[in-house]
Amino acid sequence: MRHPWRPLKSALPIFAIVALTGLLSGCGGPFPQSALRPASDFATSLDDLFRGIFFWAVIVFVLVEGALLVAVFRFRDREGKRDVKHVHGNTILEISWTLAPALILVLIAVPTIRTIWEVDRPTTDPDALLIEAVGRQWWWEFRYPEFGIVTANEIHVPVGRTIDIRLTSADVIHSFWFPRAGGKRDVIPGHENQLWFKMDSVGVFPGQCAEFCGMSHALMKMEMVSESAEDFEAWVALQQQPALGTGDTAPPAEPQEVGAGEEMPEPRADPLDAELRAVLDAGNQAFLGSGCIACHRIEGTVAAGVLGPDLTHVGSRRKIAAGILDNTPENMANWLRDPSALKPGSLMPTLNLDEDTIRTLVAYLESLK
């Protein structure tokens, strides 16, 4: 008995480290992509379910780990061998520790099944806004059939309206995940998957691909802009306009319906100053002449490629390169210089453009609001 407390003392580091790890793990916020901060009905119901299960897990954890520690400390032999009764078992105990977990599992299973049947069925909301999301290596395409809009990596949704997302893949399996909008759903070639939710707060929410999809899987990000109905309508109106400066090369777009009249931001009659006009013309020429049109589309021009993101309103987007870079002229220039340096394996080739062309292209693309 020289060291009566030795086992306990030697166990102290583990208590310390568990406590410390637990404490430290919480820090580092503000976690804009956290599933623990639900911002939609879908995310909230998953979060409620998780919290219920977590509650039971904590109880079981405390009881069982507690029993284990008590057993170890209470029955460690102090002075050599203690008399041990050779018990071989106890049927009543066995039955009870079979039934107790079974009971807890029932308490977990009931809300689980209820939630499954709530979230795994198609939405019944007739007013739902349909959005088609297409996963591609390594960016996202979003289509709004209701408005005829195509955009990339940035999805705008009105708060409080059911969003019905149809998921398809153009190449390999991806997974669509905005943690604060709800659980993920795989995006599978040859299948159409579905996901729906109703955002309950305004804000910008990051998301990203959650199924390993090749080289730059980590860089396949996206953003959701959840906004008021008015802001959303304004955005729609903007997106429905043909790109800036294309009005004279293309027939006027169809009449706008969605209350766009009141704030037409860029009238097409030529109030553009000569400088901007020159940039647009030069950029347009460069764009058309550099092979960009093979993959990209700009509404109203001859650029009608479908392999890369639609660039009609690229200047209006918050980020470029699938959510990894802020949409600044410098980043855009870097991207044009060598896409693969920013996104390894990117399908966009290095075009070996001279700096002048890059400058005009950047100016042109950034003007496409």
Place this chain on the structure above:
Amino acid sequence: MSVTEASHDTAGMTAVHEGTYSGGLWSWVTTVDHKRIGIMYAVFAFFFFLVGGLEALLIRIQLGSPESTLIDPDLYNQLFTMHGTTMVFLAVMPLSAAFFNFMVPLQIGARDVAFPRLNAFSLWVFVFGAFFLNSSFLFGGAPDAGWFGYANLTSTQYSPGVRIDFWVLGLQILGVSSIAAALNFIVTIINLRAPGMSLMRMPLFTWMTFVTSFLLILAFPAITVGLVLLMFDRTFGTAFFNPAAGGDVLLWQHLFWIFGHPEVYILLLPGLGIISEVIPTFSRKPLFGYPFVVYSGILIAFLGFGVWAHHMFAVGLGPIGNTVFSATTMLIAIPTGVKIFNWIATMWGGSLRLKTPLYFAVGFIAMFIIGGLSGVMHSSAAADLQQTDSYFVVAHIHYVLFGGVIFALFSGIYYWFPKITGKMLSERIGKAHFWLMLIAFNLTFFPQHYLGMHGMPRRTFTYQEGLGFEAMNLMSTIGSLVLGFSILIFLWNVLHSLRKGESAGPDPWGGATLEWAIASPPPHYNFRVEPAVHSRDPLWSEGGLDVDVNDPAAPEPHMPSPSLWPCILAFGLVVVAIGAVAKTLPVVLAGAGVVVVAIYGWAFQPLER
């Protein structure tokens, strides 16, 4: 190791065991002795454990800071793919196989396995297959589509080159090894038990080996077929996984997980068996509720075949599928809980000797509970939509496979090292190893629960600043480095103890099972006289064994002769694989020729000369 050596081992146990491992390299290549084969399994498996660990450290170093450029994504994807593949197929499974090999014949009172040469074949197929798979690093890069290799990322369109071919053929080869070994152990355990050892008197480790062997023979064919489909797609241009031609990429996921989930129990059950041996020995008390522990193991294995789609809750199986697979998955928690309760009840009222094997066993239970509880969280299909493919799952599998299986395997190593080598491992270093490993393990993996819930997807080579992932990733990386260091402490313990360790004697722990009745290391024939068993704990019961199993007066048993054919056959298989990767028919045919010759050579070579 043949009859001619009989002359010098009449002196008794010490004289005999000197000869157990003697002989040059050739004697190891041609050996059919289950003990030598077990040791070779252990050495190669530990080597690949270090390789897989190194890959993990590189992964963690890359993730230590946001937007790090230390490792490019191409290499990173190879590293995480090979880390998973290596740890599952080249480290944990063969480490378990090492224990199957060394311990099962001893525990059932047999002189070897039922098919000693088949056993050597399993070993060499594993060794050649493992080096074949890793040789891909030298030829155009290692596999990089994940250890789960989801179609259609693995198609030639999205993964040109030979990386995936290495993976497909490597896994096929390793499957041959596993199935051959499992068949061998099934027959061994059914048929070579000592008189009196009924199934319900078998040691728990032998029981779990038995159950695991059935999982192996039933799970591997599913991935074999999946891999054949993939190979056909890649080599001949079929469209099994090509959506454009009607193929369904989800078929791969189903076939993979019909294998993959039982595979998890293939990794886990041997560990549960080890714990069920260590805890009674160090509690000086028989296992509480033996039949319940046995049946719960069988139940876990059986249920393991009915839960595969819980890896696919996000693919859109529909509410019925998700409900069914949620329910079956939750059921598994019950037998798992039964095991844990019985272990605690075994310690309860016992007289615990706090030796290193027990430390690791208790550490195992503590960590496994955490892994089990996060497992229950995944079993809820709806809640899992947030967790799946996030770092939460990474944390879960490491609590089960590292906190669980690796701790259990270390418990087994500390427990049986004296039996295998005749030397004790140092307790002092062992406990340092334990504490450092336990702390570092939690530091590495506990924060990953939070990372996952805060939205960090797994299998990503980097993460952007501003998502709040920085601190926890750094913590995890620091933990992993310490974890790596703790493994070095263990290595030092082994090297130190092999030279200077205390002599173990036949039974250093006062164990109850048959392996402790003979010398350490055991003579090459194990039991000079066949033991007769009358109870579950033969060495603890009154009267013990009827006979002196080491009786020097008894005639020395004849043992099978060494054979090179198993090694040649294994080599032939790998040559076929090399030819297939290189798409060179003559090499394939040459390999097939070697295989045919080796089969006939083997079949017509007498087992004993």
Place this chain on the structure above:
Amino acid sequence: MENSVTEHDHASVKTYLVVAAVLGIITAVEVAIFYIDALRPVLVPLLLTLSAAKFTLVVSFFMHLKYDSKIFRGLFVGPLAVAVLIILAMLALFGVFGGGGGAA
């Protein structure tokens, strides 16, 4: 219950011939059924039953499972049951998919 392990308690050559004849007849019946339009609605269960009967005959008589140790029976029937259950589960899963995913 059969007696378990009596050496060479196998069927006689006559039994083998009878079993072979029955196997031949069932095969003929199967093919005949296939061509009878009136039986179309029950074709699947009928054919599966007949083929299961052939399966059982070969396994019990030619492979001696009827006479042999219960251990062999366990080694075969257990895995067979797991395989059949997984096949059925997969068909159910893909049946659901055939309605949903296929329509896409």
Place this chain on the structure above:
Amino acid sequence: MSETAAASAEMHHTSTGLPNRKLLMWAFIGSECMLFGSLIITYLVYRGRSIVGPYPEELLNIPFITVTTFVLLMSSLTMVLALAAVQRNDMRQGKLWLLMTALLGLVFLSGQVYEFSHFVHEGLGLTTNLFGASFFLLTGTHGAHVFVGVIWLTTLFVLAVRGKLTSANAETVEITGLYWHFVDVVWIVLFTIIYLLV
């Protein structure tokens, strides 16, 4: 093959009294159930999902395959007759029935080769559509098993001719038979699933 387990059988009379190798074969057959099960899953999942022809109903020749099916069934009969003969050490009959079994297996294989080449001639290759791929893979895997069986039987026949196979090796013949019958049983299932349930 006959010696594989001799030593262990000698050191222990086995705990169950059953031969090691027979247990091995049955356990192996259990594993094969899952192998063919997975292939059958693949075939059934892709049934009716080919997007170009030729489709099964245009190609499958039921009368022809019924004949080869019957041949394979009869080879099971000759196999048990061979075993019965070897067990009573009637090696003259034993040789005859072993050879017959191997020959019937060869007839079945020839039928399969004919069928395959006919399909290819009709425009169904391995890569034509999902039906082609899953059909050739499933029946081809079975055919490969038959092929291995034929080689195995031929080896036994040669041993018997050389006088090296006697009733002492009845266990070897029995195990060969187990394999052969299993391959037959698999075909019973495939015949129904592929040909009759088109």
